[in-house]
Amino acid sequence: MKKGEFEKAIGCSGKSVNNFLGQNGPTKGIESNTYSNAFVFFKKRELQGIKPPRKKVKKADEQPKIDVSDVHLDGEDTEEVEVYETCDEVRKKVNAYLRQPNVTQAGFCREISKTFQNGKKVIPKTLTDFLSKKGPSAGNTSAAFYAAYVYFEKLRIKEGKPKSKFRQEMEEIWKGRSGARPGFDTKTPSNRGYFCRANERPYEDKYGWVTFH
Structure with a gap:
């Protein structure tokens, strides 16, 4: 499907689609008609069992x-x-x-x-x-x-x-993990259990480092 055909299918202008595609962020463009119309379009295709086209690359x-x-x-x-x-x-x-x-x-x-x-x-x-x-x-x-x-x-x-x-x-x-090889842990599964006090819970920060609070 070409871009113009897609715009016609979701009932949005090229300007609206381009403005939406130019947004960056998890909630940017959420109020755009392109967002809501495209969601309905793709949801219908999903319910109909239509899978997105796969890349055809030699x-x-x-x-x-x-x-x-x-x-x-x-x-x-x-x-x-x-x-x-x-x-x-x-x-x-x-x-x-x-x-x-x-x-x-x-x-x-x-x-x-x-x-x-x-x-x-x-x-x-x-x-x-x-x-x-x-x-x-x-x-x-x-x-x-x-x-x-x-x-x-x-x-x-x-x-x-x-x-x-x-x-x-x-x-x-x-780099300075105590008693362990330097670097992010790639050996111990992240879903492992932890021993902690009754009033503590493990907390993982954005770096994957676990502390107890």
Whole structure:
């Protein structure tokens, strides 16, 4: 469906649609007719069992725009790269990457699977399961999380980009974990239980750090 056909289908002008698409934020544009009309449009299609069209991209066109194979990270050979991003942050990067032209989940999975030296593969289902979770540490043991982090870290280095403020804060918090390997925990499932006093409850902050209150 072309843009003009979509505008006609939801009964909104091109200006209204463009204004809505130009918004950024969880509640930006919520009062727009485009938002309400498009919601009804897609809900009807969902109830009718109409699935959104899948990207049709030739495998040859799925090659990464930037080759990161010449970037090597400490611990990469033994799958011990120190991670300094939360699961939510990596999910943001993956979703943004997948929105690019000529990029598919299958192609992305093949690319990040190169992280593993033992032939381990990240399949689309593993990636989908990881992306469906929500929370700083939700999905921390997923191969998709670790492999995607390594890929984006290599990409950052290759492009010569500085570390973000959040990334620097993550390093300050996770580099000095007492009695544990530095870096975000990718070994212990985030849904584990905690021992705490009767009047305390575990609290996880935006960095995935758990304290008791």
